[in-house]
Amino acid sequence: MEIDVRKVAMLSRIRLTDDEAAELGPQLSSILGYVEQLGKVDTDGVPPTAHPHDAAMPLRANVVTNGNRREELQAPAPKTESGLYVVPKVIE
Amino acid sequence: MPFSSLSEIQNRLSSGETTAVEVARLYLDRIASFNDELNAFVHIDPAHVLAQAQASDKYRSEHDARPLEGLPIAVKDIFCTQDGPTQCCSNILKDFHAPYDAEVITKLKEAGAVLVGKTNMDEFAMGSSTETSAFGVCRNPWDTERIPGGSSGGSAAAVAAALTPAALGTDTGGSIRQPAAVTGITGLKPTYGRVSRRGIIAFASSLDQAGPMTRTVKDCAMITGAIVGHDPRDATSVADAPAIDWLAACESRDMKGLKIGKPKEYFVDGMDAEVRASVEAALKKCEELGAEIIDISLPNTEHAVAAYYVIAPSEASANLSRYDGVRFGHRCDNPEDLLDMYTRSRDEGFGSEVKRRILTGAFALSSGYYDAYYLKAQQVRTLVQQDFTAAFEQVDVIATPTSPITAFKLGEKTDDPLTMYLSDIFTIAVNLAGLPGLSQPCGFANNLPVGLQWIGPAWREDSVLSAAAAYEAATEWTTRSPAAFGGES
Numbered sequence: 178m179e180i181d182v183r184k185v186a187m188l189s190r191i192r193l194t195d196d197e198a199a200e201l202g203p204q205l206s207s208i209l210g211y212v213e214q215l216g217k218v219d220t221d222g223v224p225p226t227a228h229p230h231d232a233a234m235p236l237r238a239n240v241v242t243n244g245n246r247r248e249e250l251q252a253p254a255p256k257t258e259s260g261l262y263v264v265p266k267v268i269e
Numbered sequence: 270m271p272f273s274s275l276s277e278i279q280n281r282l283s284s285g286e287t288t289a290v291e292v293a294r295l296y297l298d299r300i301a302s303f304n305d306e307l308n309a310f311v312h313i314d315p316a317h318v319l320a321q322a323q324a325s326d327k328y329r330s331e332h333d334a335r336p337l338e339g340l341p342i343a344v345k346d347i348f349c350t351q352d353g354p355t356q357c358c359s360n361i362l363k364d365f366h367a368p369y370d371a372e373v374i375t376k377l378k379e380a381g382a383v384l385v386g387k388t389n390m391d392e393f394a395m396g397s398s399t400e401t402s403a404f405g406v407c408r409n410p411w412d413t414e415r416i417p418g419g420s421s422g423g424s425a426a427a428v429a430a431a432l433t434p435a436a437l438g439t440d441t442g443g444s445i446r447q448p449a450a451v452t453g454i455t456g457l458k459p460t461y462g463r464v465s466r467r468g469i470i471a472f473a474s475s476l477d478q479a480g481p482m483t484r485t486v487k488d489c490a491m492i493t494g495a496i497v498g499h500d501p502r503d504a505t506s507v508a509d510a511p512a513i514d515w516l517a518a519c520e521s522r523d524m525k526g527l528k529i530g531k532p533k534e535y536f537v538d539g540m541d542a543e544v545r546a547s548v549e550a551a552l553k554k555c556e557e558l559g560a561e562i563i564d565i566s567l568p569n570t571e572h573a574v575a576a577y578y579v580i581a582p583s584e585a586s587a588n589l590s591r592y593d594g595v596r597f598g599h600r601c602d603n604p605e606d607l608l609d610m611y612t613r614s615r616d617e618g619f620g621s622e623v624k625r626r627i628l629t630g631a632f633a634l635s636s637g638y639y640d641a642y643y644l645k646a647q648q649v650r651t652l653v654q655q656d657f658t659a660a661f662e663q664v665d666v667i668a669t670p671t672s673p674i675t676a677f678k679l680g681e682k683t684d685d686p687l688t689m690y691l692s693d694i695f696t697i698a699v700n701l702a703g704l705p706g707l708s709q710p711c712g713f714a715n716n717l718p719v720g721l722q723w724i725g726p727a728w729r730e731d732s733v734l735s736a737a738a739a740y741e742a743a744t745e746w747t748t749r750s751p752a753a754f755g756g757e758s
Contacts, residue, residue: 189631190590190611190615191616191619191627194616204625204686205625207687208629212578214575215576215579216641218572220648220652223648224648225648226648226651226701227475228461228462229704230461230703235504235508237501250368253368254595255595255599264595265604265605265610
């Protein structure tokens with residue numbers, strides 16, 4: 178199977194060098210070629226499994242439980258200012 | 270002493286024969302002597318280890334000892350710890366310090382354990398050899414030219430060489446059991462939902478589960494008993510999981526009346542003949558101990574690896590989207606704009622295996638391919654699970670080889686990702702079905718350890734532990750340890 182590596186890399190927000198793209202293309206084709214055997218399995222009417230024990234997603238009360246830890250939680254950020262995350266300009 | 274089990278060390282601590290500080294010093298000395306050769310630990314802070322040991326000795330002098338009082342336990346670099354860095358052996362998390370402890374870390378601390386340090390692993394737990402670590406490959410103590418398995422290879426190598434008596438790993442497709450097998454130790458992946466995933470850096474959320482890697486079956490039970498329990502802060506943690514008497518499960522010394530399923534799909538051409546012979550001999554031993562071996566079939570086994578390599582990368586591509594250079598982790602220098610920041614930060618931060626999996630997952634989830642790949646794989650997952658459900662109507666436990674081969678040479682499979690993926694062929698189905706699985710040593714092939722895998726029904730870790738404990742008591746494999754590191758082989 179031919180895969181547009183550049184397109185998938187853009188969906189993944191990963192820049193690839195030309196060398197990386199040249200190497201990844203055949204590797205992804207080989208992996209997806211192997212995976213294609215799934216197409217031969219008869220799964221008509223078989224429900225998909227998302228959680229192995231079919232547990233329902235629980236809900237909790239919408240209340241704050243961990244206090245205000247902004248400084249601690251922002252400490253690992255590459256760049257912050259006045260409690261905000263700083264990123265390159267998005268809108269001209 | 271260094272090759273003692275956790276429970277033997279516990280006995281010496283309770284009798285006053287030794288102290289937590291002495292025990293900690295012993296293993297710190299061994300780490301200092303041997304870690305350069307193995308690269309099992311990627312972070313160690315001796316002063317902090319000794320401080321925890323001193324605090325434990327003080328606690329013991331004033332209170333009743335807690336379940337893991339003073340016992341050294343190493344943890345894989347995937348567990349968030351407030352002390353020291355948590356880097357998942359990835360450059361994208363280089364020097365990351367977690368603002369909170371993973372739930373299992375909190376539980377280990379509450380049980381009195383002394384946390385020894387962070388162990389090496391495949392980057393983001395993606396690999397079967399610990400060769401994708403951003404901090405260098407880890408080596409197998411039985412032959413340092415060979416891999417220690419993966420992704421929890423650092424934990425496995427550390428226990429096998431007695432740099433710690435026990436460690437925690439995580440298992441998404443075999444990452445506790447396969448490294449345990451190829452380094453000759455015991456490892457348990459509990460039932461999915463039994464152990465909280467909160468604070469464990471996510472790889473594939475519907476498959477990831479944490480568990481112990483130790484010298485003996487009882488040691489696995491001791492640690493598992495301390496880390497299980499419902500965690501309301503992990504939405505996939507199961508609230509009404511049946512309770513187990515973990516230590517009682519390990520007292521079994523025979524297998525009278527036990528029905529062991531032997532699936533034909535796990536004894537196939539292409540696997541190492543000596544590995545197969547070791548596992549067949551182990552099953553013979555189980556028969557002598559009173560078990561009945563029943564031939565069974567798990568017909569969808571052949572599709573498990575394919576289903577896994579759609580589901581795991583798909584979930585990974587979603588989970589790893591959080592590494593965007595904004596809130597934590599690596600950010601590239603001088604980004605031109607937001608898109609440039611995302612794409613370059615991620616290119617620089619992720620290693621090639623991680624990129625491969627993110628791209629595979631993004632493809633499988635992309636418009637036009639979702640039904641044919643992701644949905645189809647989830648349906649095949651249901652069939653894999655149904656195979657096990659049907660088998661467990663006939664048998665109590667299932668026994669298989671953990672890995673079709675022994676530890677391979679470093680670099681042997683790095684050029685061909687698909688061949689590497691196929692080395693997990695016997696462990697993956699257990700994760701897809703969410704079942705408990707344990708690997709224990711059952712002999713040697715080509716002078717390298719072989720693992721016997723036990724699989725139980727959901728929530729029946731007790732069945733798995735009791736079969737493994739009986740086999741362990743009747744054999745001497747757990748007493749073997751690598752001579753080059755002061756053990757008895």
